Amino acid sequence: MPTNRIEAFSDGVIAVIITIMVLELKVPRDTTLTSLLSILPQFLAYLLSFVVVAIMWVNHHHLLHAARRADARLLWTNNNLLFWMSMVPFVTAYMGNNYRDARAVALYGAVLFCCGMAFSFLRAAIASHHRDNAEMVDYHRRTQSKNIFSIALYAASVPLAFWNVWISFCIFGFVALSYFLPERKLAEPGSHN
Amino acid sequence: MPTNRIEAFSDGVIAVIITIMVLELKVPRDTTLTSLLSILPQFLAYLLSFVVVAIMWVNHHHLLHAARRADARLLWTNNNLLFWMSMVPFVTAYMGNNYRDARAVALYGAVLFCCGMAFSFLRAAIASHHRDNAEMVDYHRRTQSKNIFSIALYAASVPLAFWNVWISFCIFGFVALSYFLPERKLAEPGSHN
Amino acid sequence: MPTNRIEAFSDGVIAVIITIMVLELKVPRDTTLTSLLSILPQFLAYLLSFVVVAIMWVNHHHLLHAARRADARLLWTNNNLLFWMSMVPFVTAYMGNNYRDARAVALYGAVLFCCGMAFSFLRAAIASHHRDNAEMVDYHRRTQSKNIFSIALYAASVPLAFWNVWISFCIFGFVALSYFLPERKLAEPGSHN
Amino acid sequence: MPTNRIEAFSDGVIAVIITIMVLELKVPRDTTLTSLLSILPQFLAYLLSFVVVAIMWVNHHHLLHAARRADARLLWTNNNLLFWMSMVPFVTAYMGNNYRDARAVALYGAVLFCCGMAFSFLRAAIASHHRDNAEMVDYHRRTQSKNIFSIALYAASVPLAFWNVWISFCIFGFVALSYFLPERKLAEPGSHN
Numbered sequence: 095m096p097t098n099r100i101e102a103f104s105d106g107v108i109a110v111i112i113t114i115m116v117l118e119l120k121v122p123r124d125t126t127l128t129s130l131l132s133i134l135p136q137f138l139a140y141l142l143s144f145v146v147v148a149i150m151w152v153n154h155h156h157l158l159h160a161a162r163r164a165d166a167r168l169l170w171t172n173n174n175l176l177f178w179m180s181m182v183p184f185v186t187a188y189m190g191n192n193y194r195d196a197r198a199v200a201l202y203g204a205v206l207f208c209c210g211m212a213f214s215f216l217r218a219a220i221a222s223h224h225r226d227n228a229e230m231v232d233y234h235r236r237t238q239s240k241n242i243f244s245i246a247l248y249a250a251s252v253p254l255a256f257w258n259v260w261i262s263f264c265i266f267g268f269v270a271l272s273y274f275l276p277e278r279k280l281a282e283p284g285s286h287n
Numbered sequence: 288m289p290t291n292r293i294e295a296f297s298d299g300v301i302a303v304i305i306t307i308m309v310l311e312l313k314v315p316r317d318t319t320l321t322s323l324l325s326i327l328p329q330f331l332a333y334l335l336s337f338v339v340v341a342i343m344w345v346n347h348h349h350l351l352h353a354a355r356r357a358d359a360r361l362l363w364t365n366n367n368l369l370f371w372m373s374m375v376p377f378v379t380a381y382m383g384n385n386y387r388d389a390r391a392v393a394l395y396g397a398v399l400f401c402c403g404m405a406f407s408f409l410r411a412a413i414a415s416h417h418r419d420n421a422e423m424v425d426y427h428r429r430t431q432s433k434n435i436f437s438i439a440l441y442a443a444s445v446p447l448a449f450w451n452v453w454i455s456f457c458i459f460g461f462v463a464l465s466y467f468l469p470e471r472k473l474a475e476p477g478s479h480n
Numbered sequence: 481m482p483t484n485r486i487e488a489f490s491d492g493v494i495a496v497i498i499t500i501m502v503l504e505l506k507v508p509r510d511t512t513l514t515s516l517l518s519i520l521p522q523f524l525a526y527l528l529s530f531v532v533v534a535i536m537w538v539n540h541h542h543l544l545h546a547a548r549r550a551d552a553r554l555l556w557t558n559n560n561l562l563f564w565m566s567m568v569p570f571v572t573a574y575m576g577n578n579y580r581d582a583r584a585v586a587l588y589g590a591v592l593f594c595c596g597m598a599f600s601f602l603r604a605a606i607a608s609h610h611r612d613n614a615e616m617v618d619y620h621r622r623t624q625s626k627n628i629f630s631i632a633l634y635a636a637s638v639p640l641a642f643w644n645v646w647i648s649f650c651i652f653g654f655v656a657l658s659y660f661l662p663e664r665k666l667a668e669p670g671s672h673n
Numbered sequence: 674m675p676t677n678r679i680e681a682f683s684d685g686v687i688a689v690i691i692t693i694m695v696l697e698l699k700v701p702r703d704t705t706l707t708s709l710l711s712i713l714p715q716f717l718a719y720l721l722s723f724v725v726v727a728i729m730w731v732n733h734h735h736l737l738h739a740a741r742r743a744d745a746r747l748l749w750t751n752n753n754l755l756f757w758m759s760m761v762p763f764v765t766a767y768m769g770n771n772y773r774d775a776r777a778v779a780l781y782g783a784v785l786f787c788c789g790m791a792f793s794f795l796r797a798a799i800a801s802h803h804r805d806n807a808e809m810v811d812y813h814r815r816t817q818s819k820n821i822f823s824i825a826l827y828a829a830s831v832p833l834a835f836w837n838v839w840i841s842f843c844i845f846g847f848v849a850l851s852y853f854l855p856e857r858k859l860a861e862p863g864s865h866n
Contacts, residue, residue: 099680099684099734101292101295102295102680102681102684103684103687103688103730103734105292105295105296105299106299106492106495106684106685106687106688106689107688107691107692108296108299109296109299109300109302109303109492109688110299110303110496110688110689110692110693111692112300112369112373113300113303113304113307113373114303114307114692114693114695114696116307116373116374116376116377117307117310117376117696118700119377121311121377121380121381121384122381125381125385125388125390125391127390130390130394141370144370144373148363148366148369148370151296152362152366155292155296155357155362164734169731169734170727173727173731176691176727177720177723177727180691180692180695180723181695183695183696184695184698184700187700188700188701188704191700192704195704197704197706197709198704201709294485294488295488298485298488298489298492299492299685299688301489301492302489302492302493302495302496302685303492303496303689305493305562305566306493306496306497306500306566307496307500309500309566309567309569309570310500310503310569312570314504314570314573314574314577315574318574318578318581318583318584320583323583323587334563337563337566341556341559341562341563344489344559345555345559348485348550348555487678487681488681491678491681491682491685492685494682494685495682495685495686495688495689496685496689498686498755498759499686499689499690499693499759500689500693502693502759502760502762502763503693503696503762505763507697507763507766507767507770508767511767511771511774511776511777513776516776516780527756530756530759534749534752534755534756537682538748538752541678541682541743541748
């Protein structure tokens with residue numbers, strides 16, 4: 095069981111990432127409805143990032159389940175992914191505070207793009223573990239195409255934010271939704287083994 | 288052992304949630320007894336939330352023990368629960384700073400209500416794993432009724448806070464106590480297997 | 481293996497406790513030697529608390545190793561211990577900022593006293609798991625007497641801080657040292673099984 | 674499996690260390706490119722520390738894999754290492770804020786030097802577990818020499834920072850790079866067992 099500690103470490107890092115984001119929800123000084131509503135953008139940014147990071151965790155869960163050994167390539171593609179995921183709390187707070195600003199939204203999209211790329215590197219590292227397994231190769235090709243799809247959309251969200259930030263928000267929501275639904279299918283008994 | 292990593296991730300998230308709440312206990316500038324006593328409401332809010340989150344962890348421990356497989360429904364009802372639990376540090380700080388304010392207390396009750404609902408969704412997801420097991424169905428029915436009881440009380444605490452916040456505090460304390468005592472019985476050897 | 485998740489959750493909470501203490505080491509604005517030296521008390525308070533919490537973790541490690549089952553008493557004596565340990569970052573920051581103040585030092589001693597009491601409750605809960613095992617009863621009696629010794633010293637540190645805070649500091653250091661050395665013996669192969 | 678909990682605890686602490694560093698990346702108030710670029714030094718310091726801590730985690734992973742039992746020496750050389758690693762977020766923030774200041778850079782180098790020393794103590798503790806295994810003795814001698822090499826460079830980085838901070842930065846980068854590459858070889862199947 096050589097990949098156990100990678101899972102444990104990744105779980106720890108992702109658990110901290112997903113939880114410290116809530117620290118950026120600054121408690122309002124007074125209790126007027128206005129001041130409570132003023133943190134609604136931060137709350138929605140937190141909600142979006144929670145879903146995005148939770149999806150990443152679920153995908154990570156499925157991916158590492160398929161890893162055969164903890165070699166250097168797996169360790170470092172995984173650390174690379176964790177690095178980009180660790181930037182999510184920062185860009186979430188930045189976008190939550192400036193949700194109408196193209197730069198803040200574009201930066202959020204850019205970090206999710208980097209996470210997507212990091213996922214595809216990790217996926218390739220794990221795929222190399224069973225090149226001789228036709229079923230796994232096929233499974234990886236299918237999930238890889240979904241990965242490329244979301245990378246392309248995140249890449250598009252960066253320039254589009256400068257046109258209209260709401261297009262980027264729609265992209266973030268759409269990618270989250272598209273990942274959520276198929277994951278249901280992937281988790282069906284028998285579909286990934 | 289497919290549910291192991293869900294437990295590990297949930298443990299990580301809950302451990303961070305329960306611990307970062309203490310960061311909201313701001314260290315007083317000076318050391319007069321007055322300034323130390325001024326953070327007593329925050330301390331009591333922390334104590335309440337610690338107990339509430341600890342109860343949730345214990346219930347989560349019992350629930351996931353009964354899960355058979357990590358399917359998509361289990362993963363996402365669990366992530367939904369973790370999301371609402373992650374709001375507890377925020378509403379704890381908010382209520383600790385404004386413990387006489389109906390809005391702050393109602394918001395605390397509302398988040399606990401959402402946690403209770405999330406628990407019942409998770410419970411239903413796990414119950415679906417052994418529909419063919421009469422003993423487990425009976426066990427789930429009993430714990431579900433306790434769950435509904437606390438959801439109803441938390442729901443009541445939201446409007447009642449606008450009448451008198453102390454009624455809501457009594458509800459929070461009573462639900463915590465009521466969960467604590469029966470849990471003793473549930474954990475008895477033989478009662479949940 | 482029913483106590484596994486208690487260990488995992490406790491490890492998570494203690495890991496967060498021991499690490500967030502370093503967040504209280506505020507980075508000085510400028511880089512003069514004076515401003516760097518001004519955080520020396522906070523650094524020493526952090527060092528002391530790191531050692532104290534690390535000792536608690538080691539003892540917890542040994543204690544839970546002897547637990548037979550995760551019953552309600554074990555769960556809640558453990559949660560009680562984690563609650564008091566979670567107060568350590570707060571009192572460390574408070575004492576680090578006010579190391580000459582009797583109240584701050586007494587509060588630190590009081591929290592360590594509560595941790596010591598919580599340990600003895602946890603120890604009693606675990607001892608009740610093997611009342612029929614003469615060797616374990618003897619082992620628990622010996623470690624219990626060490627526990628009572630440190631509880632008594634921590635209790636003394638509270639009033640003594642109002643006489644002279646340095647006496648309390650000596651007590652904190654002495655208890656840490658006294659735990660550290662015997663633990664060496666306890667960990668010898670064959671001495672606890 | 675007596676070293677399991679040490680790994681779990683260390684993973685928890687390192688996961689928190691590596692993630693809370695990102696909290697020091699303060700979100701800029703406004704969204705001008707200037708204010709975003711003003712945190713570039715902090716970002717680069719975070720990137721460096723992330724890589725350094727990730728390398729430490731990988732080495733720790735390999736080292737503890739070779740540990741035979743959780744004796745007191747292993748526990749406390751490990752806790753010593755975690756203490757020095759827990760100082761990394763502090764010196765990262767300090768250096769990120771004052772990257773042109775010799776004192777800040779020297780302090781960063783000094784903490785990495787202490788981490789390197791702590792690693793060599795942990796390595797010696799684990800080496801003592803299999804003094805009778807010629808292959809392991811040889812393995813430890815080789816990795817120990819790499820360890821001494823980096824300790825010497827970190828030691829040099831402290832005085833050299835007062836001459837020119839960029840020399841120290843080059844040392845930090847070079848040590849990271851030198852560890853990264855050979856680790857590849859160490860992780861090859863068959864090379865460490």
